[in-house]
Amino acid sequence: MQVSAAVLVPEDRFKVIDQGADDTTNAVSIRKFFEKTATVKTTERASEATVIQTRHRIPETELGEGQILVYQVPIPEPLRFLEPRETETRKMHELEEYGLMHVKLYEDIARHGEIATSYAYPVKVEGRYVMDPSPIPKFDNPKMEMGAIQLFGAGREQRIYAVPPYTKVVSLDFEDHPFVPSKADHDCALCGAGNSYLDEVIVDDEGGRMFVCSDTDFCRSRREEGHSGALAAPFEEETA
Numbered sequence: 196m197q198v199s200a201a202v203l204v205p206e207d208r209f210k211v212i213d214q215g216a217d218d219t220t221n222a223v224s225i226r227k228f229f230e231k232t233a234t235v236k237t238t239e240r241a242s243e244a245t246v247i248q249t250r251h252r253i254p255e256t257e258l259g260e261g262q263i264l265v266y267q268v269p270i271p272e273p274l275r276f277l278e279p280r281e282t283e284t285r286k287m288h289e290l291e292e293y294g295l296m297h298v299k300l301y302e303d304i305a306r307h308g309e310i311a312t313s314y315a316y317p318v319k320v321e322g323r324y325v326m327d328p329s330p331i332p333k334f335d336n337p338k339m340e341m342g343a344i345q346l347f348g349a350g351r352e353q354r355i356y357a358v359p360p361y362t363k364v365v366s367l368d369f370e371d372h373p374f375v376p377s378k379a380d381h382d383c384a385l386c387g388a389g390n391s392y393l394d395e396v397i398v399d400d401e402g403g404r405m406f407v408c409s410d411t412d413f414c415r416s417r418r419e420e421g422h423s424g425a426l427a428a429p430f431e432e433e434t435a
Contacts (some may be wrong), residue, residue, distance in 0.1 A: 196225065198265045198348035198355060199248045203229065209237045210244035215252040215392070215409030239412050251314075253335040255391050255413035259342035260360060266329045271349040271356065273317050273327035293325050296367065304372055313377070317367050320358060325367070334376045334392045339364040381406040384426040386417035 203209060211226045213219040217239040225248060226237050238244050241256035250267040258264060274284040277295040287293065296317055303311045310316075316333035320326050328339060329347060339345065345358040358364065368374040379393040384405040391413060393406040405426055408414035418427065 196228075196248070196348075197350055198346050199225075199229065199246060200233070202263055202265070202346070203233050203235055203246055205233075205235060207235050207245045208243055209233075209235050210239060210241060210247045211237075211249075212247065212252060212254065212410075212412075213250045215254075215394070216411045218411065221250065240416075241412055251330050251332075252392070252409060253331055253338045255408070255410040256416075257338075257341070262343040264341075264343050264345045266331075266345065266347045268327075268329045268347045268349040268354075269351070270315075271327060271347065271352060271354045273315075273325050288324060291323065296325055297369075300367060301369070304369070310368065310372060310374075316374075318364050319367060321363050322365075326356075326358075328364075332378075332392055333366065333374075334378045336364070336366045336374070337376055379406050382424060383408045383414060383417075384424040386414045386422045386427065387424040388414070388417055388422070 199209070209226065209229055211217070211222040213222040216222060229235055230237055241247060241254040241258065245261060246263045246265065247254065247258070248265045248267065253264070272281070272284055274287060274295065277299060278284050278287065300310050300312070303309070312333065314332045315327055315330045316336055317325050318328055318336060318339065328336060339358065340361070340363065342360050344360055347356050349355070366374040379395065381393060382389045383391060383393060385407050388408055391408045391410060394409045396405050396407055397403070398405055
């Protein structure tokens with residue numbers, strides 16, 4: 196929130212998402228807070244927003260120049276669980292010593308036959324620094340090469356870092372085990388999208404389930420355009 200507060204100006208249009216959704220308690224509370232204190236306009240449309248604050252997702256809508264994506268980051272140090280000493284991890288970044296990270300990924304392959312890390316998947320920025328892209332699903336990693344400015348704020352650790360527009364961001368992998376941005380092997384039950392990240396939703400007491408787009412704005416936009424999934428009801432415009 197501190198980062199969003201620092202970059203917002205009266206002309207901005209602000210969007211908040213929590214794990215892709217605009218309607219969670221966290222997203223609604225933050226949006227209303229800035230509406231009241233910063234008197235900025237808000238939106239649920241990624242295409243209309245100039246500043247987007249996110250927790251755990253990158254919007255499905257492609258972001259471009261003139262937009263700022265602010266990530267809520269719990270743990271900013273990608274090497275923290277491999278080397279808990281901050282003095283040592285800083286030296287490792289300085290000397291580009293990332294062998295521990297590659298060993299961790301290789302151990303995944305040895306145990307599971309593949310790299311099992313599904314979120315907070317490490318990336319290398321401009322061929323130099325290894326970074327934790329916050330706890331986004333690895334499905335979102337390829338989107339990090341974008342035209343928008345990406346700001347990462349870890350409030351508890353008082354740390355901020357950034358990825359400039361059009362920066363090269365590559366997910367770590369091996370030649371014989373290339374990076375795969377995995378997702379649930381289903382289409383969205385509401386809009387029929389086959390290329391979006393999905394959430395699993397339990398729909399009855401018998402354990403029935405459906406898979407829907409994590410990004411509520413993306414899903415709604417597709418339904419407005421006439422797309423529908425297997426369990427979709429006729430789309431109706433929301434009234435104020």
